[in-house]
Amino acid sequence: MSNAVAWHTAIAHRFADRYNHSPAFREREAVWRSVIDRYNKPGGHVLDAGCGSGIMAALAAQQATHVLAFDASPAMLALAAESLRPTAGKVELQLGAMGDRTLLQGRSFDLILCSSVLEYVDDWWSAFDWLATAVAPGGTILFSMPNGQSLYRRAERAVFRLTGRPAYYRHVRAVPVLFDVERGLHQRGFVLDDSRFYASAPVLSPVLRPFGLARYSDTLFVVAARRV
Secondary structure, eight states: OHHHHHHHHHTHHHHHHHHHHOHHHHHHHHHHHHHHHHHOOTTOEEEEETOTTSHHHHHHHTTOSEEEEEESOHHHHHHHHHHTGGGTTOEEEEEOOTTOHHHHTTOOEEEEEEESOGGGSTTHHHHHHHHHTTEEEEEEEEEEEEOTTOHHHHHHHHHHHHHOOSGGGGTOOOOOOHHHHHHHHHHTTEEEEEEEEESOOTTHHHHHGGGTOGGGTOSEEEEEEEEO
């Protein structure tokens, strides 16, 4: 994952600025706000794994008592520190990566957030299992990944194999199908409590969404996985 961290460090400011100017990133924030509002317990404890510039941690801090947010990119963490100043000490920031044993130290969380991180890990199920050890009884993990059923994603991967573009695909390790994700969650004692497709694909999403076929167009999905 080290190359992915370096890449995100290089684009940190541009990435964070997209939440101000990009319709796609505004949609991402709206979707995540909705699922966080649903699963964030008032007074609960939240972990934001791979917090980036701090957008999700800020949303969680609106109801949570405490949010631990970590990222492996110092540049991203610096942006998060700036954007999270209004949270009045509710958010604890740490520099660290998935699987870092010094991060969790036996702590448990009512809600774990992981937005567009797992696809960059060599073995994303191992990373999920590491996060799962920190889920409190009855707690929930919210995570998003690239949608492997998306026709746009399939075309994108084919273009990358031919041209090396888009550049970020050099670092992507997993583009799963939701059905396989649900099966893996079940094997680990989690249930798929909710799933949503989002991130509009040019041409395809406006055509397929009205027919309830967003799974074949939208480029991301977010999952709510609840421990049973």
